[in-house]
Amino acid sequence: GKPEDLYTQPYPSGRATMASVMSALANARVFTGARVSTRRTTRAVRCSAFPARQISAGGFVASKVGAIKSLSGVLSLTSPVPALAPAPAKRAVSVVANAGGGGPVEQDTVAEDVRFDMTEQGQKKRWGMVFALFVAFVLCNLDKVNMSVAIVPMAASFGWTSIEKGLVQSAFFWGYAFTQIPGGWLAQKYGGKIVLFAGVMLWSFGTLIAPLCAQFSFTALLASRFLVGLGEGVAPSAATGVLARGIPPSQRSKAVTATFGGLDVGSLSGLIIAPPIILYLGGWAAVFYLFGMLGFIWGTWWFAVYMRDTSTDRREMAVEKEKREADEAAGIKQPPIPWGAFFRNKSFWALTAAHFTWNYFSYGLLAWLPSFLSSALNVTLSKSSFLSILPYLATVAVTTIVAPTAEKLEKNGMSRTDVRRMSQTLCFGGGAVCLTGVAWVINSTPPEAVTKTTIAAVMTLLTICFGMGAWVRTGLFCGHQDLSPKYASIMLGTTNTAAAIASTLSTFFTGYFFNATGGNWALSLFLPIAFFQAISVVLFQAFESTPVDFDAEQAKLSAA
Secondary structure: OOOOOOOOOHHHHOOHHHHHHHHHHHHHHOOOOOOOOOOOEEOOOOOOOOEEEOOOOOOEEOOOOEEEEEOOOOOOHHHHHOOOOOOOOOHHHHHHHOOOOOOEEOOOOHHHHHOOOOOHHHHHHHHHHHHHHHHHHHHHHHHHHHHHHHHHHHHHHOOOOHHHHHHHHHHHHHHHHHHHHHHHHHHHHOOOHHHHHHHHHHHHHHHHOOHHHHHHHHHHHHHHHHHHHHHHHHHHHHHHHHHHOOOHHHHHHHHHHHHHHHHHHHHHHHHHHHHHHHHHOHHHHHHHHHHHHHHHHHHHHHHOOOOOOOOOOOOOOOHHHHHHHHHHHHHOOOOOOOOOHHHHHHHHHHHHHHHHHHHHHHHHHHHHHHHHHHOOOOOOHHHHHHHHHHHHHHHHHHHHHHHHHHHHHHOOOOOOHHHHHHHHHHHHHHHHHHHHHHHHHHOOOOOOHOOOHHHHHHHHHHHHHHHHHHHHHHOOOHHHHOOOOOHHHHHHHHHHHHHHHHHHHHHHEEEEEEEEOOHHHHHHHHHHHHHHHHHHHHHHHHHOOOOOOOOHHHHHHHOO
């Protein structure tokens, strides 16, 4: 019958039988007082059969009720058992073991429509904010790709050597690596919305002044690109902080995919629209002026609509507010960033390895793919630019299905940890297979023997590889928020520092190994990436999406 029947129906003839007692115990253990609503949010149901206590594995045991004594008493099957009185109503609580072997962490037991504004108006505003984040990341990669396109006419105009061209390209990454950890710290301390606004304004300013700096001096141009890198360096951590604070867990995969999918759209859009802007709208300088102004337009929109709005943020409950105010009144300071706990956590290292590999793959191919197509496949420069777009089209197309697929898998019972692991396995495992296939094709086919079939085979494999890469949005880029909403920004800043180093290494070592191997693209570009991807698939199996109380773990380390 219904759970409340346990409170109201006496046993037959007023006596307990073995069958009735065992039935009651079974019901008490199975029914936890929680149900899932039609919106897939978990709510407490005020009809628990027996009061329950938590155990570290996350289960429940029945407390002693009436004549039933679970530990030392004797169970009487002859004494009458009175009808059970309703237990005090209380919200269901779950306890789960943390990732990485530490103590248990109590999950948020407040229903999503209590913790967040889940009304129609609230949802509309929340997804409007996600769209604004998406646009910010479109602009992020527009201002990254613009130099890749504009550097050809700029080099011809200023007479740059290949070394000077390399310096211009790398100046961005100097700034980008510099602000990863500071950006995460700022977002954690002051909130991601204001840090993202500052970052977009800074990189848009650096983009806007690039033509003037180039005319003034080579050093000034490097400084402008450094500013662009500084601004873009805070964006991933800031956006992660915004999402961790403003997006319910049930919508996280979809929101993260939509936000960071802007990077792929930005890369694709930049490769498509930058050449005609240069050719027909005023030369290479027009790219920087136009893209820079778009950033300031976005900043005006963000400042006016979202930056100061807290209605979509995670709500602080009355009890939480009282505790926070009591701590502040008592002079209890917030704990420092738990660096030691981060670096002792296996899930954190799994994210770091995945982030390193992702950037080694994505920036290595972004920088060298046109050169590969031209030299190894005898593709002309115009056709090379067109073919370079195809893999990014695949990424954008697959991005539209990965979030709904991940969300559906969770709703159908797959654990969030398994969804994250599966996503990274598809991303890197599929990529490693495809890139190994490309290496085999080009090693088997010298440039003079290349045919249209060869080009079609290589581009098919690369397109599949980039399409599988879209799964990173529901794997790696959701992992920081899963692990610790509180420290998601600073953790992403830390793993992205390793990723920024990988971006620099991939562009450098590809060229170095290309010369060392006598121009072998398989050994210099594709097989190293495939190797890192295969290793990362294995390492990511250690990832657990279960939240970790890093403050408690750090306290244990300090006390030891």
